Amino acid sequence: MYTQSMDIPDAAEKGPPESASAASELANAFEARIDADGRIEPQDWMPDNYRQTLVRQISQHAHSEIVGMLPEGNWISRAPSLKRKAILIAKVQDEAGHGLYLYSAAETLGTSREQMLEGLHSGRAKYSSIFNYPTLTWADVGVIGWLVDGAAIMNQVPLCRCSYGPYARAMVRVCKEESFHQRQGYEALLVMMKGTDEQRAMVQDATNRYWWKCLAMFGPPAADSPHSALAMRWGIKRISNDELRQKFVDATVPQAKVLGVTLPDPDLKWNEARQHYDYGEIDWQEFWTTVAGNGPCNKERLATRVKAHSDGQWVRDAAMAYARKYRERTITEAV
Amino acid sequence: MNATTLKDWPLWEVFVRSKQGIEHKHCGSLHAADAAQALHMARDVYTRRQEGVSIWVVPSAKITASNPDDKGELFDPASDKIYRHPSFYEIPDEVGHM
Amino acid sequence: MKANAAYLLHLADNAVVLGQRNSEWCGHGPILEEDIALANMSLDMIGQARLLYQLAATRIGGDASEDRLAYFRDASEYRNYTLLELPHNGPLVGYAVADRDYATTTVRNFLYGALMVLLWDGLQKSADEDLAAIAAKSLKEASYHLHHSRDWLIRFGDGTEESHARAQAAVDHLFAYSEEFWSDSVAESAAVDAGVGVDLRELRSAWDALVDETLTEAKLARPEVKGYLPSGKNGAHSEHLSYLLGEMQVLARAHPGGTW
Numbered sequence: 001m002y003t004q005s006m007d008i009p010d011a012a013e014k015g016p017p018e019s020a021s022a023a024s025e026l027a028n029a030f031e032a033r034i035d036a037d038g039r040i041e042p043q044d045w046m047p048d049n050y051r052q053t054l055v056r057q058i059s060q061h062a063h064s065e066i067v068g069m070l071p072e073g074n075w076i077s078r079a080p081s082l083k084r085k086a087i088l089i090a091k092v093q094d095e096a097g098h099g100l101y102l103y104s105a106a107e108t109l110g111t112s113r114e115q116m117l118e119g120l121h122s123g124r125a126k127y128s129s130i131f132n133y134p135t136l137t138w139a140d141v142g143v144i145g146w147l148v149d150g151a152a153i154m155n156q157v158p159l160c161r162c163s164y165g166p167y168a169r170a171m172v173r174v175c176k177e178e179s180f181h182q183r184q185g186y187e188a189l190l191v192m193m194k195g196t197d198e199q200r201a202m203v204q205d206a207t208n209r210y211w212w213k214c215l216a217m218f219g220p221p222a223a224d225s226p227h228s229a230l231a232m233r234w235g236i237k238r239i240s241n242d243e244l245r246q247k248f249v250d251a252t253v254p255q256a257k258v259l260g261v262t263l264p265d266p267d268l269k270w271n272e273a274r275q276h277y278d279y280g281e282i283d284w285q286e287f288w289t290t291v292a293g294n295g296p297c298n299k300e301r302l303a304t305r306v307k308a309h310s311d312g313q314w315v316r317d318a319a320m321a322y323a324r325k326y327r328e329r330t331i332t333e334a335v
Numbered sequence: 336m337n338a339t340t341l342k343d344w345p346l347w348e349v350f351v352r353s354k355q356g357i358e359h360k361h362c363g364s365l366h367a368a369d370a371a372q373a374l375h376m377a378r379d380v381y382t383r384r385q386e387g388v389s390i391w392v393v394p395s396a397k398i399t400a401s402n403p404d405d406k407g408e409l410f411d412p413a414s415d416k417i418y419r420h421p422s423f424y425e426i427p428d429e430v431g432h433m
Numbered sequence: 434m435k436a437n438a439a440y441l442l443h444l445a446d447n448a449v450v451l452g453q454r455n456s457e458w459c460g461h462g463p464i465l466e467e468d469i470a471l472a473n474m475s476l477d478m479i480g481q482a483r484l485l486y487q488l489a490a491t492r493i494g495g496d497a498s499e500d501r502l503a504y505f506r507d508a509s510e511y512r513n514y515t516l517l518e519l520p521h522n523g524p525l526v527g528y529a530v531a532d533r534d535y536a537t538t539t540v541r542n543f544l545y546g547a548l549m550v551l552l553w554d555g556l557q558k559s560a561d562e563d564l565a566a567i568a569a570k571s572l573k574e575a576s577y578h579l580h581h582s583r584d585w586l587i588r589f590g591d592g593t594e595e596s597h598a599r600a601q602a603a604v605d606h607l608f609a610y611s612e613e614f615w616s617d618s619v620a621e622s623a624a625v626d627a628g629v630g631v632d633l634r635e636l637r638s639a640w641d642a643l644v645d646e647t648l649t650e651a652k653l654a655r656p657e658v659k660g661y662l663p664s665g666k667n668g669a670h671s672e673h674l675s676y677l678l679g680e681m682q683v684l685a686r687a688h689p690g691g692t693w
Contacts, residue, residue, distance in 0.1 A: 041403070043403045045403070066465070070460050077453065077456065078683055078684045080504075080685045080688070082486070082500060086479045089476055107364070173362075198688060198691070304460075308463075312462065312535070316344060316463060318588050319368035319369075319592065320343050320368050322368065322587070322592045368588075371584070376469075380469050
């Protein structure tokens with residue numbers, strides 16, 4: 001589960017928030033509830049911009065889950081043992097489930113899943129840029145669990161307290177299921193590190209390729225992030241990108257040590273004064289290039305999602321046609 | 336058949352009973368062509384980790400919800416009826432649990 | 434009483450090959466809900482395969498293990514039904530394989546599911562208690578798989594013109610492969626003689642009834658079957674199994690000393 005790109009505006013999105021209606025009584029009541037750390041539910045009045053921001057954020061989040069199935073799904077057929085195959089299928093399946101929970105949460109805001117998918121398929125909506133990188137070896141699967149899911153967890157846990165009720169509830173469910181993802185990834189790497197030299201080299205290589213991309217996943221520093229301030233104000237986002245990134249680095253360094261791999265950053269060192277690890281400069285140019293659609297796998301990922309959806313059209317049509325024909329016959333609700 | 340897109344797969348609310356003796360609890364929603372399919376899909380989506388022993392599915396469109404604007408008149412009048420709660424009544428200690 | 438390893442391998446190979454095939458849909462399903470459902474079924478199949486390989490490994494002894502049996506036997510040593518190794522599309526050679534067709538997936542799952550519900554039911558009474566226990570567990574899974582594929586097959590057959598045509602084409606393509614269910618194999622005969630296996634020929638009329646009833650409800654025609662009799666369970670496979678195993682086994686074989 002993966003949440004970085006929620007700070008990235010979708011391509012077709014329009015300008016700054018409306019603020020004229022802030023004087024209204026409804027707006028005041030809304031603001032008061034936000035200030036009191038209360039929850040907003042689907043039928044409550046909410047500013048248009050809050051609604052739009054949520055739809056964008058939740059749908060980007062859902063898209064990330066669905067696109068995120070592809071790089072790991074790439075290794076299901078070649079998983080090196082039946083146990084690992086089962087674990088990986090279950091994990092990729094969980095991502096489908098998370099996408100589904102999140103689409104459902106966004107649907108409570110009046111945007112249908114079909115509309116959201118249309119946004120993804122047209123290239124308008126964004127998803128986490130981490131999935132535009134290839135999974136080249138089996139170790140990538142473990143590293144995605146360890147680092148990518150690890151980074152995502154930093155982001156997710158605070159979202160369980162998000163101001164929008166359905167999103168917060170979806171995130172509680174997601175987090176509950178998610179806890180196994182990072183652990184299974186890390187454990188898979190631990191086992192490989194106890195194997196052959198080739199296996200250890202594989203783990204180090206995957207770590208090298210994914211480390212910087214994971215740091216970038218948290219999104220640009222708050223100053224560069226167009227939505228952060230408002231999202232913080234509204235309790236849609238609780239902790240800043242930089243804060244989360246630091247938390248991730250601090251948590252990961254000791255894990256890397258136990259695992260026996262090095263993290264590819266010569267500037268990475270403990271800062272006694274800050275009581276945090278310092279780390280090197282992130283290549284934001286590469287990040288923005290990938291976000292803009294020009295990473296190594298952007299086109300493949302998107303085209304694959306589009307194809308799955310359009311190839312599935314006749315299946316969905318058939319189910320609906322059948323249901324229509326036999327509507328009166330299919331009253332089989334369980335009680 | 337272009338008219339039948341996903342838009343037409345209605346949304347269903349899913350309620351799961353986590354174990355015998357517990358009430359069904361709302362756990363989320365999904366899309367399905369009809370009730371029978373919704374029930375199956377709810378099993379696959381929402382009970383992958385043994386979360387349930389029974390499932391209800393209800394078309395989302397069939398749910399009638401109270402209007403948040405009426406929250407005041409609907410729910411506030413109950414707030415001063417503290418005599419409805421057992422802790423309102425003081426009973427001598429020697430009576431024990433009542 | 435203990436079932437012969439060859440019989441267990443036949444059952445395990447069936448499960449792993451179909452689990453491998455169905456998991457190819459993970460991330461590409463026609464709708465999220467169905468993607469999740471199919472992954473559940475793949476997990477059931479992989480789970481069945483693991484139990485059966487583990488049991489076979491104890492019977493074979495030596496360095497046999499679940500993964501040795503799955504990853505280090507060649508296509509000619511596999512004993513699955515040919516039906517299960519075919520790609521998710523119509524009659525094409527292995528290197529001309531086209532897009533996945535969900536009707537093919539569904540029809541295969543239905544034909545096999547209808548068999549396995551009957552077979553696992555029978556194997557619950559196997560004289561091999563270990564196998565009987567696996568059968569009892571697998572029966573519940575197979576019942577759900579049958580329910581699921583049957584439901585979709587009826588929706589396809591009685592859905593739109595396109596879905597009907599696709600479902601009929603898949604039935605026409607795959608039905609002949611079901612003939613293999615009723616043919617002889619040394620491993621099955623030995624298991625039946627020893628009282629640990631089920632004679633599939635005794636299940637045929639029940640299978641026919643289940644299939645005919647479903648095809649009728651789905652408004653699909655049962656094709657006439659004649660000619661070539663597949664025999665994957667005797668080791669004579671289609672061209673497709675080698676591709677399937679080539680992909681499945683590549684990593685394990687590249688690192689024979691690896692630990693995963």
